[in-house]
Amino acid sequence: MTSELFSPLSLRSGQALGNRIAKAAMEENLADEGQLPGRHLLELYRRWAAGGTGLLITGNVMVHAEALTGPAGVVLDEAAPLEPFAEWAKAGKSGGGAMWMQINHPGRQVQTGMPGVVWGPSAVGVELGRHSSRFGRPLAMTPEQIDATVKRFAVTARRAEEAGFDGVEIHAAHGYLVSQFLSPLVNKRTDAWGGSLENRARLLLDIVRAVRAAVSPSFGVGVKLNSADFQRGGFDTDDARQVIEMLAPLGVDLVELSGGSYESPAMTGRAADERTQAREAYFLDLAKDLVEASPLPLMLTGGITRRETAEKVLDSGVALVGVGTALSVTPDLPDRWRNGREADRHLRPVSWSDKALASAASMAQVRHQMRRIAHGQAPRPGTHPARALLCEQGRQRRALRRYRTWLTTTRHTETTTSRAV
DSSP: OOOGGGSOEEOTTSOEESSSEEEOOOOOOOOBGGGBOOHHHHHHHHHHHTTTOSEEEOSOEESOTTOOSSTTOEEOSTTSOSHHHHHHHHHHTTTSSEEEEEEEOOTTOOBTTOSSOOEESSSOOOOOGGGGGGBOOOEEOOHHHHHHHHHHHHHHHHHHHHHTOSEEEEEEOTTSHHHHHHOTTTOOOOSTTSSSHHHHTHHHHHHHHHHHHHSOTTSEEEEEEESOOOSTTSSOHHHHHHHHHHHGGGTOOEEEEEOOOSSSOGGGTOOTTSTTOSSSOTTHHHHHHHHTTOSSOEEEESSOOSHHHHHHHHHTTOSEEEEOHHHHHOTTHHHHHHTTOOOSOOOOOOOOSOHHHHHHHHHHHHHHHHHHHHTTOOOOTTOOHHHHHHHHHHHHHHHHHHHHHHHHHTTHHHHHHSTTO
């Protein structure tokens, strides 16, 4: 069975993807000692590589050793050894598809108790009601810290290419640092990085320019962007349209559309304003508003589990279908679609009324499946979300102790000298 879903896609960089199915980034939280990829991440990506996707995008790889989304996050900076990343790239490309690294900085979305820094465009904390204390209180970044962050993204991209990755995706969605600068609800600055959309987009545009200058022309560069933040007065679809136009002349290959943040977790299908209540392809309606005018190929991610839905996404004019959660349960889903089959298992739904807690449990369920695959086991999608969340919290505590030791011993010199930048 053939369709556009299994036709190649040529990118501006000259890279050709074998089909229109991408494994979207999902935060694995599987770093080994030293915040490095190890055998479990390699096994996970070998399984996905064998499943038939045209593009694999890693979960968050952090550009700043002192700023992680979670204590088991992978860090690629100037000091990291390159060989573990070369092995990771090799594993991801073992099935013939392309392997891109998602690169990110959490900004203010750093868990309370984590060592290092909690930064944001402004001193505006994450507001989650009774769960707000889960995150540290951010400090507004200085111009010097902003410039240093731009350089960090470029360093990580350059080293990713040296390790054998085919491209990088700059994370500017889901309420992380670049998304925080884009949001008028979080970015209250009155200098060159705040106010107008052009100013709020300056960090993203500077990062893209620096990354493109640091890598070869044939290396892929993508951006993950919210189609909307799903918060009243926040970054919206019209803003997204304008930012895509700003990115077009900068050598970007594609823009992945998603949505939401920890405050409004639309990426798990639970937006605060109820605009992602479709069971699949949460952001398709918004993508339709963007695709006609977009000068760049768009990738759409969010709740896609069936081939029929994937075909519908492509029919809308979107160039690439991003699949995340479904691949944590059925790692060979693209090959199944190619052979006229569907997934026969799905994650147990989380219907808790507390949206912040439900989002955390949903993400814990996904990571539970990824860990099972990484350990050579079959996924277990029927795992109760409460059990997955409790197990996740225990692993996080152990990982936090390990990360704190690493940061204060191995990276002691860098830690004490980088506070200002």
